[in-house]
Structures are given as C-alpha cells and as structure tokens.
Amino acid sequence: MIEAVCVGAVAGGTSILFPTLGELITERSGVINLGTEGSMLCGALAAYIIGIETGSPWLGVVAGLVAGAGLAAVHAFLVLHRGANQIATGLVVTFLGLGLTALFGQDYVGQGVVALEPVAIPGLASLPFVGPVLFDHDPLTYLSLLAVPALWWVLVGTRAGLQLRAAGERPEVLRTFGTSPRAVRYAAVIGGGGLSGLGGAQLATAFTRNWSEGMTVGRGFVAVGLVIFAAWDPRKALVGAYLFSGAIALQLQLQAQGSDISRYLLAALPYLVVIISLASLSRRRLHAAPEALNHVFEHAS
C-alpha cells in the first residue's frame, strides 16, 4: 500500500511538479502568472495533436513546451509592456487557454494517442520499493526529477539565477548593473509557461493518454498554491507536488481497499494536506516571498 501510494505520488505528481517549477521561476522574477492552468491546457493539446499528426511523441512534447510558453508570452506582454493587472490578466489568459483548446481540441476528443511510453531504467527499476517508485516512469517524469536540482543550482549558483532573483527582489539594483529587469521577467514568464506546457504534455500523452476539454481540472491553480507552500524553493516544490499527488493516490487506494472513511472526506484529503501544511508554516514562508510580489498590483515593467 505504501509503495502503491508512492508510485502514484510520482506518476501523478509530474504534471503538477512542472507547472509548480514554472510558476516558481515566474514568481522569482517578481511576476505572478495565474495563467498556468491555461498554459498546461495548451501544452496538453499541442502535444496531443502534434503527436498524432507527426507520429512522434517527442515532437509533441516540444510542441507542448512551445504552446505553454506562447500563452505565457501573452501574459508577459500584457503585464510587462501594457502594465495590465497581473491577477486579472492571468485569469483571462487561463480562460483564453481553456477556450482555445476547447475549440481546436474538438476533433481530437477520444482519438488514439501517440503516447510517451514508460521506460524502465535497467538495473535500477528492479530494486525493491525504490525501483517502481522512481525508476519505472515516462521520460518526462525523469526530466522533472532532474529539473529540480538543476533549477536549484541555476537559482543559487549561476549568474542567470542571480539576475532572476534580483529582478524579483531589487530590480533597481539590476538596472544599475545594466540589465533590464523587464527582459529577465520576460524570459522567466515565458520559460515558466514552457514548463507548465510540459506538465500538460505529460498529463495528456504519458499519464492519461487522453485529450478532453479542460482536462487539467485545476492542476495549474494547485501549482500556484504549491509555490507558496514551497517557499519559492524548487526542492520543496518537489515535496509539495508529490505530497499533493500522494494524497490523491492515498484516498483512491483507501477507497479501493474498501475503507469505510467518508468518500467526501477522502476527496478533500489532498487539499487538507496542503492547507494544514501551509497553515503550520505560513509565517516563515511569507518571508521567503520575492519582494516584488508585494507590488503585483503596480506596474511590473
């Protein structure tokens, strides 16, 4: 049972981890993007369609990345160039993604999929417990696992990471050194959208092998919440995404085992887990917020 829950946490967590990392980069630069859900949907549909049309799941993955980034670029332009309200724009972008994918996805509902197949890592996959939990997944899941330390290293150990953090904390300092905070934020928002698109691509072509309208069902918004839970730290984002997905796996496993705990309580479990952890940690977490997020109602440009 513990193994099954852990397998479910990783298998289902990938499509939450990617957008969480994406939003984390975005917010580190000082911009909030509530369009994550929209980017996920665009990524999911683009990966599904391009996979079917070209026969290559990897071209689909690239298309998912580009589509997620493309939608985020709309957010970046409106917020960074036009000075639009970040919260409202993000929501509009999500609905735009929902509408566009519903329209263009019509012909692909229920169609066969060119799936990204799981690849068991030779040797490691046969290890007890760790093997099935970590080493028997689709390639995008491995990529997300590698992305966590990579992103952490970029943030704390590289010049690009320093610029990203500066854009979110002290944009005026960044400007003094001749770097445009706006350019950094553009890169962060678009790159973050690309990661959300990857999450959608994984959801559609690897995890569920399905496209249906609005299929992300709020995972993009969960990701935004998990960024706060993670205190803008990629390592904790991994914990958050797997905790959330693990709670989903746990409640379904309990149901399947005939537990007599109320169905409704079980369904609320993933959210309860996150809310309780947020409540017990929030004071400290909020200090970790990038300074510029305190000014999201002002111009971000």
Next chain:
Amino acid sequence: MKMRTLALVAGLGALTISATACSDDSSDTGTTDGSEETTGEGGGDLTIGFLYVGPKDDFGYNQAAYEGSLAVQESFPDAEILQAENVPETADAEVVMEGMIEDGADIIFATSYGHLEFAANVAADHPDVTFVHQGGLEGEEQLDNLGTFFGTVYEPVYTAGIAAGASTESKKLGYVYAFPIPQTLANINAFTLGAQSVDPDIEVIAVSTGSWCDPGLQAQAAQSLLDQDVDVLTQHQDCTKTIIEAAEAAGAMTVGYHFDASELAPEGWLTGSEWSWGPLYSDIVQTVVDDEFVDSPYNGDFRVGLQTGENPFVQSSYGPSVTEETQALIDEARQSFIDGSSPFAGPVSNQGGDEVWAEGEQPTYEEVETMDFFVQGVIGETS
C-alpha cells in the same frame, strides 16, 4: 454535411466559448435504415432544434444525442435541423432556445439533465412549440407542449456485467464513477448483479473520482483498482478513454460506457452499453408532425425499457474473448427483461445484507431512479 462553427468569445477573454454548428439541408449520404422506422411523412417546413451541454463529438453522452439528431435528419430529409453545442445549464439555455424559435423551430430537444427548468420556462411562453427533455422528470406541472423521455440505462449494464462475470479470473471487478447519484448506483448495482448471476462470489470495487471528467484522477483510480487485482474495469464517467487505455495497458479487460471503444482496446474489450437515440427521437418528431403529441406518452415522463418497448440504451459489440456460451447467457437475460423481468428482480440485498426486494418482487422505474444504496458484493461507500 457542412458545419459552420461559430466561436463566441465573450467578455475580456474567452470566458465562454459556445460553438454552434449548423447543419444545412444537404442530406447525409449514409444508407437508409432498413428497419420499420418512421418514414417522415409531412414535415415540409419542419424545423427541429437540438441543445447539447457539451461538444457534439465527446465520444459520450452528447455525441450520442448528436447522432440521434442525424438519424432524425435521415428520417425527415426535408426538415431543417438546428444544432447548439456547449449550452450551459443556466439561463443561457433559454437564450439559445429563444434564438432557435426565432429561426422557426417547431420542436426543441433539450438533451441535458439541467436544461429542464429552462426548457419549461420557454415552453410556457411558446405554446406552439413542442419541447422534449432528455432525462428529467417533469413531475406535477404538466404543460401540453412539454415532455421528458429516457431509456433504461441499467439493462445493458446488467448484461455487460454478465460478460464481465464470465471473464474475470480474480473474481474482482472495478468500477470508476463520479458521484453516488441514483442513476450511477443503479448502474453499479446492475453490473454487480449481472456478474453475480454467473458467479455469486464476485465482488465489485467502486471508486469515486468526484468528477465527470478528470483524466488525471481516472488514471490514479484505475491504478488503485488494478493494484487490488481487479481484472475487469468499467466506469460511469463522461470522458472514458483514460480508463480504457489504462486497462488495456495493464492487460486487464474493459467494459465500456457511452460508446463503443473496441478500437481502443482490441485485446481487452468485452462489451459495453451505448445510446442509440435515432428511433426514439424520430418517433417523437413523427408524433408531433402527426399532431398527436398532446396526451401522448411523450407528453409526460416517458420511460422505456425492454419491458415496455425498444430501449434506446443498447449493448455494444462483443470483444474477441466473449464466448458464444456467454453471449447465450446474455441473450437469455435480455429475453427475460422483454418478458417482464428486471435486472433488480428479487432477491436483492444491500451491502449490510438486508433484503431490499424479495423473491418475486421487482422495483418500479421510479424506485430505480431514486436508488440510494449498493447491493451486496459492492465494496465502496455511498456517502
């Protein structure tokens, strides 16, 4: 058949996209149905409107209704058919219906459960237009131009349960569902009783996702059932593909719902149940054209099953592993329904072992539509 898709981008950003596809009069090139269906006399300038809550190609409920409308077009080649997809279950539905009436609609099919009160509102204002609603119950207030209709969903679900019961080796079947509403409980119970008619020891594990379509949860739910050694998966969900794919990938068998997914699961497909609305829709239209709607069965809460006529909910094709023996068992069960029996013919006990319907008893359609319990052998909670 030409489709015109009109995307309506409302508000700041696409808050709602409602796509309306209109079919023109060029008739389908499909072969004419050979059965003794209505032939569509009269109806020279007949206009019929159809409302769907979702996309017309969702491989599910809405697509089935849409295909019913195509069958109506075939039966009434001169009629104009108006189509409206993605009509929400809000007052927006009234706007869509009013628009159809402006375009000359004589009959309106409101095909989603939540469309009923809005159809009733518009019907009260337009006594010359006939409204029929799919799935609801009109209850006391009977208008002369309004009726509801539905099939007996659980009959083919029971016979599909026979196929599952004959095929399972682990004696455990898995059911993924959304909410414990009566229709779903009736399906799960019918499936269980069908399987138990083959082997009384069979258990059905029911797992709820709390959503009609959340593929991510479906994938996890399917896995949790497969982890319990379930070897047949079925479902009551609006989007069905994820669970079918999960079963096929795991080498388990599948019983479908809403559409024939045998192509998606060439190995594991057993059978399933799906809507075939054409004959019933066409008969309703014919009744209106003949000016016989008022006080006809369609002018009330019309429910039809094998006991009373043609059930519009039919069984899907068989997969390769269903033996002739099993098919004979299924034919026998279907014949017993035609002869007046019910999937819920007693003795039927609930999970606690209390007898609900005794030997020789069977529930009425109304009792089935208010079902609130799992039968013995189902593992799951209704609350």
